[in-house]
Amino acid sequence: MSETILEVRHLSKSFGEHEVLKDIDFTVRTGDVTSIIGASGSGKSTLLRCINLLETPTSGQILFHGQEVTGKGVNPSRYRSKVGMVFQSFNLFNNMTVLDNCMVGQVKVLKKSREEARENAMKYLDQVGMTPYIKAKPRQISGGQKQRVAIARALAMEPEVLLFDEPTSALDPEMVGEVLSVMRDLARNGMTMLVVTHEMAFARDVSSHVVFMSDGVICEQGDPQQVFSNPQQQRTRDFLSRFMEH
């Protein structure tokens, strides 16, 4: 049994009156690939953003290696450097080249030397097939390429968990494949990943655990075979049948 890396306990989040997450509970173990699925507005992004402390949870706990991350002793920046995030809209630094995008965090946050950072960045850029473009600026490359660079940028920090928020939703259909295949490779190599996605095939075939969210609660979770072929909840069945139609 592998080690528990991340635990979410009774997590709730409200924006004003609007309770977006209600009593969320789940656990991520080292090497897990957890897919979070659910309808638009069900709180998937908010959950990921809470885990990465981009949003402050209203109540509940997030434990990283058993330590509460909103606790006094934890430096949010240090914690974030260990939990990578890949965004739907890439969020590459527009003022930097592809290579600098992958180096800046290592140099500024991890205090690595430029040589070491460059070598490491090149390793991950190679892994996502972007070495030819290291001198390009983000505005000069395609969406799929941007997302691959964003993945390399996150990997270069050598995080223990990688969060993906709909990494392929902003991409033209012909670019979705290249990003998913990079993610498949990561999963195969044992990366711990938490993926919000509308790519049901990916969720079914790649993940080790599926979480279905509906209206801010976890409606159903389990291994993908069970959730996809034998969903227990009516809402899960409705959601999946809508997806299987097209």
Place this chain on the structure above:
Amino acid sequence: MDKFIELGQDMAALWMQYWDRYLVGIRSTLILAVVATLIGCVIGLLCGILNTIPYTKNDSLPKRFVLRLIRVIVRIYVEVFRGTPMVLQAVFIYYGLPYFTNQQIMFRGNSGLWLAAIIVVSINTGAYMAESVRGGIISIDPGQTEGAKAIGMTHVQTMTSVILPQAFRNILPQIGNNFIINIKDTSVMFIIGFIEFFGQHRNIVGNNNMYFQSAAIEMIGYLTMTLIASFLLRRLEKWLDGNSSYELVQDDALTLSAGTYTHPGKGTPFDERNLEKTLDAEQRERQRQELKHGRSRGER
């Protein structure tokens, strides 16, 4: 036509007689404009940065109070110095400071004049730049900040490495605009007896009554300065934007063709899309437009 020839002859005569004084004036104007624009940018940068330090309801009360207070102070500074003529600000600082401090602070002699002039123009420029910098910072897509936070960068690191370089590029036209305005508007410093290009004109025509002819020389002088400034600024912008093409780095000669790859403004309709933030995006776009068309300091 005769009039023009006569004017030309008078101007030539004036120039031959007083060219050294005009040139000294031009030098003072340029030094004052450059120094005050630079200091003004620093002031504006500080105000803009202080003004955009984020705080949330969860921050401690003292922190929120201090940040609030800073915003109020910056607001007052900006409104006061944007809302009053620089001519009067000069009088207030040059004569007012000694008056209110019982002559403790005095602007003595020539260096005192320079100091007062630099202070006035810098503070004035700073008030305009504070707004531009603030606009420049909030016009940057919040995704940039989130991307930086997500790899563990602190607020200061995010600002210095990601936000400010982009904001600086966005407000560069505003800095240029302020510089050009300063070249012209430093002329009001005659009020405290600071002699720059326009001050020299006043002295020269005091001797010979060739008002109009000397003013023509001034016009040409100012226009030359501002045109050169515009030209240099545009070169700077071009240079900062860099090449629109980039080199493909080859590690596998078989799969990649040689040469430079041009991909100007390549993007998909989905680029920078952020459905959850459409409203914000509109606001930012408006900010960007305002920055571009320089709404802020044309009317003085």
